[in-house]
Amino acid sequence: MTAQKIDGKEIAAQLRGRIGKAVAGLQAAHGKTPGLAVVLVGEDAASEVYVRNKGIATKAAGMTSYEFRLPADTPEDVLLDKVRALNAEPDVNGILVQFPVPAQISQQRVIDTIDPSKDVDGLNPANAGRLVSGLQALTPCTPLGSVILAKETLAKQGGDLSGKHAVIIGRSNLVGKPVAQLLLNENCTVTMAHSRTADLPAMCRQADILVAAVGIAEMVKGDWVKPGACVIDVGINRIDAPEKGLDDKGRGKTRLVGDVAYDEAAEVAAHITPVPGGVGPMTIACLLKNTLTAFCRQNGFEEPVV
Ligand code: NDP
Numbered sequence: 262m263t264a265q266k267i268d269g270k271e272i273a274a275q276l277r278g279r280i281g282k283a284v285a286g287l288q289a290a291h292g293k294t295p296g297l298a299v300v301l302v303g304e305d306a307a308s309e310v311y312v313r314n315k316g317i318a319t320k321a322a323g324m325t326s327y328e329f330r331l332p333a334d335t336p337e338d339v340l341l342d343k344v345r346a347l348n349a350e351p352d353v354n355g356i357l358v359q360f361p362v363p364a365q366i367s368q369q370r371v372i373d374t375i376d377p378s379k380d381v382d383g384l385n386p387a388n389a390g391r392l393v394s395g396l397q398a399l400t401p402c403t404p405l406g407s408v409i410l411a412k413e414t415l416a417k418q419g420g421d422l423s424g425k426h427a428v429i430i431g432r433s434n435l436v437g438k439p440v441a442q443l444l445l446n447e448n449c450t451v452t453m454a455h456s457r458t459a460d461l462p463a464m465c466r467q468a469d470i471l472v473a474a475v476g477i478a479e480m481v482k483g484d485w486v487k488p489g490a491c492v493i494d495v496g497i498n499r500i501d502a503p504e505k506g507l508d509d510k511g512r513g514k515t516r517l518v519g520d521v522a523y524d525e526a527a528e529v530a531a532h533i534t535p536v537p538g539g540v541g542p543m544t545i546a547c548l549l550k551n552t553l554t555a556f557c558r559q560n561g562f563e564e565p566v567v
Contacts, residue, residue, distance in 0.1 A: 262488060264530040267414050269406075273542035276409070276567065277322055280549045283565035284323040287557070295556035296325040297355040297381065297548070298347050302340060302366065303333035308359045315357070318545045324552060327353060337366045341374050348376040354559055355381035355552035378559055381551040384434065392442050397558075399551050404439035406543025407493045411470055412447065414491055414532045422447040428465055430454045430481070430520070431474035436495055440472050461485070471530075473520035483525025492533040495540050496520030 288294055297319045301312045312328065319326035331340060340362070347356045356379045358371050372380075377387035383401040391398035415421055427449040431437035441451045454464050465471055465485040471492045473481050478498035486492060496519040505514035519536030527533050534540055550567060557564040 262529060262531060264492070264527040264533040266527075267410050267491075267493075267532050267534045267539060269410060269534055269539040270542045272410060272413060273406070273546040276543075276546040277318065277549060279567040280546070280553055281322045283553060283567050286565065287562060288323065291560070291562065293556075293560065294323070294325050295354050295552050296327060296352045297357065297552045298327040298329065298350075298353045300329045300331065300340070300343060300347075300356070300358045302331045302335050302358070302362050305361070308361075312359055315545055315548060318549060319552070322549050324549065325352065333363050335363070335366070337370065340366055340371065344371065344374045348374075348379060353379065354556040355379055355548075357382050357548065379555055381548055381555055383439065383551065389434065389439070392439060395446070399555060400443065401435060401439045402547035402551060403436055403495060403540060403544045404443055405547040405550070407436075407440055407472060407474075407495055407540050408443040408447065409547070410534060410540065410543060411444075411472075411491055411493055422449050422470065424448060424450070425469040426450045426452070426467055427470040427472065428452045428454055428468035429472040429474065430458075430461070430465070431472075431476075431495070433474065436474040437472075440474065440495075444470065444472075475520045477520055478518050479520070479522040481521040481526060483522060483529050486526045486529040488529050489531045490529070492521055492526055492530045493540060494519035494521040494523070494534050494536050497536060497541065 299312050299315055316326045316328055347353050356375050360368055362368055372384045375385055377385045380388050380399050383399040388398045427444045429437050429441050432453050432455045441453050445451050454461055462485040466487050468487055468490055471490050474495035478500050498518050499515045500518055502514050502516040508514055517537050
């Protein structure tokens with residue numbers, strides 16, 4: 262079997278297009294625009310790129326983008342005061358503090374300070390708890406995007422997630438746990454695997470839906486995959502790429518790979534996400550989706566289906 266590639270870039274572009282239309286419709290009906298505030302502390306190069314891309318996507322969807330850059334030595338109480346000010350700002354519907362933050366700041370205290378109704382990263386314990394309780398919540402963006410990819414892929418085949426056995430490798434609050442909860446909500450039978458799981462390959466071979474969120478380059482081999490499975494690779498790992506030669510500073514070039522050995526797994530799976538171009542683009546699209554959701558709930562507007 263040679264798997265069909267799940268085109269996350271295309272699915273994310275379609276989702277962003279539907280969000281843009283919904284924003285325009287709400288603007289026409291109510292004269293209000295959703296606003297997303299992103300706070301970046303310090304000068305981490307990767308974070309700079311993420312924040313810039315988030316700003317571009319926010320504006321492209323017709324939303325207002327607010328960007329705040331604070332120096333790397335910002336004390337924790339200054340950042341928390343900034344978050345509290347944004348909590349109180351009516352034009353800001355979503356707040357995202359770009360992680361990681363510098364060492365003097367507690368990531369958890371930042372998460373705890375964001376108003377749960379504006380917590381578009383879905384990491385505040387109030388949202389995590391509501392998700393587990395089956396209540397209305399804002400859901401972390403990467404898990405939401407991963408599950409949308411699996412759901413849309415199966416729907417295109419005339420199927421759904423109900424009754425499927427999902428194995429998720431990784432149990433972080435950011436990815437593994439919310440993916441498990443979302444798949445449970447879709448009526449999957451869910452197994453969560455992690456670093457202490459016994460015989461992980463055998464566990465993975467039982468998966469109709471295999472989600473890898475580990476952070477180890479190409480850990481999941483082809484013979485870990487059940488024939489016909491749908492494989493969602495959340496991992497983003499940078500590895501050396503000697504075949505690409507040297508960059509202009511004479512350093513060896515690198516490339517991105519996932520947690521799944523793509524070529525091997527694609528021989529066995531029915532559907533698989535590539536890295537890059539799979540889950541990654543869905544994360545920003547789902548950030549916009551959450552901002553739209555937060556905007557509607559804060560204003561008492563009916564939530565458009567996007
Ligand atoms: P964490 O490091 O927080 O969690 C990794 C998880 O993998 C842990 O639960 C850990 O288990 C488990 N694990 C580690 N080693 C093994 C092993 N040998 N066998 C089985 N399980 C193992 O990572 P995140 O959840 O934050 O991220 C996971 C990956 O997803 C990373 O590559 C990250 O870059 C990527 N990512 C991608 C995003 C995107 O937009 N596409 C967004 C966010 C993350 P234990 O709990 O037992 O230690």
